[in-house]
Amino acid sequence: MRGVGIAMKKYRIGLIGLGGMSHSHIRWMAEEGRFAIIAVSDVNEAALTEKGEQLGISPDKRYGDFVQLINDPDVDAVVSVTPNNVHADIVRACLQAGKPYLAEKPFTRIFEEAAELLELYEQHPVNGMVGYSYRYTPAFRYARELVREGKLGKVRSFAIQYLQDWGAVPNQTPYIWRFNKDITGTGTLGDLGSHMIDMARFLFGEFKELSALMRTLIPERPDPATGQMVKIEVDDFVSFQARMSGDEVGIFQSSRNAIGSGNQHEVSIYGDAGTLHASTLNPDQIVWIREEAPDQLARAVINVPERCRVTQYGDFLSLLDGTASESLPGFMDGYRNQEIIDAVIRASEEKRTIVI
Numbered sequence: 001m002r003g004v005g006i007a008m009k010k011y012r013i014g015l016i017g018l019g020g021m022s023h024s025h026i027r028w029m030a031e032e033g034r035f036a037i038i039a040v041s042d043v044n045e046a047a048l049t050e051k052g053e054q055l056g057i058s059p060d061k062r063y064g065d066f067v068q069l070i071n072d073p074d075v076d077a078v079v080s081v082t083p084n085n086v087h088a089d090i091v092r093a094c095l096q097a098g099k100p101y102l103a104e105k106p107f108t109r110i111f112e113e114a115a116e117l118l119e120l121y122e123q124h125p126v127n128g129m130v131g132y133s134y135r136y137t138p139a140f141r142y143a144r145e146l147v148r149e150g151k152l153g154k155v156r157s158f159a160i161q162y163l164q165d166w167g168a169v170p171n172q173t174p175y176i177w178r179f180n181k182d183i184t185g186t187g188t189l190g191d192l193g194s195h196m197i198d199m200a201r202f203l204f205g206e207f208k209e210l211s212a213l214m215r216t217l218i219p220e221r222p223d224p225a226t227g228q229m230v231k232i233e234v235d236d237f238v239s240f241q242a243r244m245s246g247d248e249v250g251i252f253q254s255s256r257n258a259i260g261s262g263n264q265h266e267v268s269i270y271g272d273a274g275t276l277h278a279s280t281l282n283p284d285q286i287v288w289i290r291e292e293a294p295d296q297l298a299r300a301v302i303n304v305p306e307r308c309r310v311t312q313y314g315d316f317l318s319l320l321d322g323t324a325s326e327s328l329p330g331f332m333d334g335y336r337n338q339e340i341i342d343a344v345i346r347a348s349e350e351k352r353t354i355v356i
Helices: 004-008 020-032 045-053 068-071 084-097 111-123 138-148 189-206 312-321 332-349
Strands: 013-014 034-042 077-082 099-102 128-130 155-163 207-215 220-222 229-231 235-246 251-256 263-271 274-279 285-293 296-303
Touching: 013 020, 013 068, 020 034, 020 312, 034 296, 068 084, 068 111, 077 084, 077 155, 077 220, 084 099, 084 111, 084 128, 111 332, 128 274, 128 312, 128 332, 138 189, 138 263, 138 274, 138 285, 189 235, 189 251, 189 332, 207 332, 220 312, 235 332
Parallel strands: 013 034, 013 077, 077 099, 099 128, 155 251
Antiparallel strands: 155 263, 207 235, 220 229, 235 251, 263 274, 274 285, 285 296
């Protein structure tokens, strides 16, 4: 049990990135009750002023340069909610400053950035967390518990998919930063696929080999500023198959063009003693199919136990308190994830199986 001093400590947070996703992070921090945002940073001066006023941040704690925020001695820890092209720079600055952080996924834009960070991390290890938020979906946490306890017997195979529909043709989605390769590195793969990769590692351990297919389904989109069509150089769709460290074989599929799939991230696990389904569509329950008697299958919908209800920011608190859980996604989880993203890209481009 945590000591009273630790339990009551409030951490002074520097928030980098004040776009749409920052609203959720601000709410999540407020719900925990032990975070105080005391500094903010953004390249957009209007957003910096508006959010600074809303949060009651003094003007001298509103930074156009995130490095100045990270180096602010009043900031205990950093929360970064930015586009992919600055992920590596922010983590690098946190490592150099010795400042704990929670950074968004994907870990970096390209693998070369991750490799450079690893070299620095090995010299200057700093507590950090990467935002693989679906580790905190109760159904997925319970699935992991059942797999680890052997309740499904030997797991032979699994299927993971993450589907959204905001990029589909009927939505007439224009060209935005998520389609800009210079900013994102990849499209669906880094955005949604990074969560699938992390879920596989969370459930089954490390990847051993994989093959892949990446496609750009919609080749151009209109630039809202000019009306001109812009060529899309990142993937709209990715699929890959892999073998994991325990010889489990898995199929992965992700698309932002799946009409009717608002935010459909799910896993099906097939073991000798049964099948298990877990999904964001029903985050508080799992479906368990198993043999109840010879030639008689039972299908049960099971409520997730309370112990599986852990929040991302609750886990971030455990990291800051020095009591981090073994399931917390840290620096090496981010690095390994980017390593697999790179393997998927190479497998698709070279049309061959990549051994990890």
